[in-house]
Amino acid sequence: MTPRPFLALALVALLAGCSPAAEQPDPSVVSTQQALDVGRRLAQCARDHGYPDMPDPQIEANGDRLVWPGDGRDVKEQLRALQEQVPECKAIMDEMAALGTPRSAEPPSAADMEKLKAFAKCMRDHGIDGFPDPKADGTFPLVGTPLENEGKSERVLTAMDACKGIYDKKIAVS
Structure with missing residues (x-):
């Protein structure tokens, strides 16, 4: 299966729209490792609550982004269901949304x-x-x-x- 970088971004977008307004940390401080740790907890929560096919996220080869392998639409649908039906997982999703989007500290040229x-x-x-x-x-x-x-x-x-x-x-x- 090929990692889907845009799915990771869609996940952050989905989560950002559903989390309470919280102070966002400086994006240059948020690391992909932090996002990976929270993403792995989210995937495990999903598997523990009836979504056995939820994959663990991975850090993309260049190290600047979290990606979810597999079928992007399927993972996105599972995440929506988790948000609506599993309070334990929603709390982790809120935590991930509060992290913001990991990105390089360098602005584009x-x-x-x-x-x-x-x-x-x-x-x-x-x-x-x-x-x-x-x-x-x-x-x-x-x-x-x-x-x-x-x-x-x-x-x-x-x-x-x-x-x-x-x-x-x-x-x-x-």
Whole structure:
């Protein structure tokens, strides 16, 4: 199974929208190891409460992001069910959301920002209306938009495929 980086981001987006407003730590301080530790506890909680196929998250090869292996839609559905039905797991999800999104402390270079803006325009040009320009930290603000819930639909995957040559690094959402 191939890790799904966007699923990790979708998870953070899903969790961020459902957690109480809490003071967010400095994102440069939140490590992927912290997120991995909480993610593993969440996966174990899921398995303990009737979701035996929930995989453990992993740290991506370059070490800058948490990913969940397997079928992205299936994991996302399991996480939604856990949030609604299992208070023990919801508490862990809230803890993960409070961590924020682990990301590099380095903001993108001016050249990378131009590429990210071109990527956003390309996504809009390929049918993803409302795809936002990146924030100063290089993330795309999708949380709270209809695109957050759409995930990797066929039309999003088609647009991403058309735009993949514009920016060859990881794309992150916030």
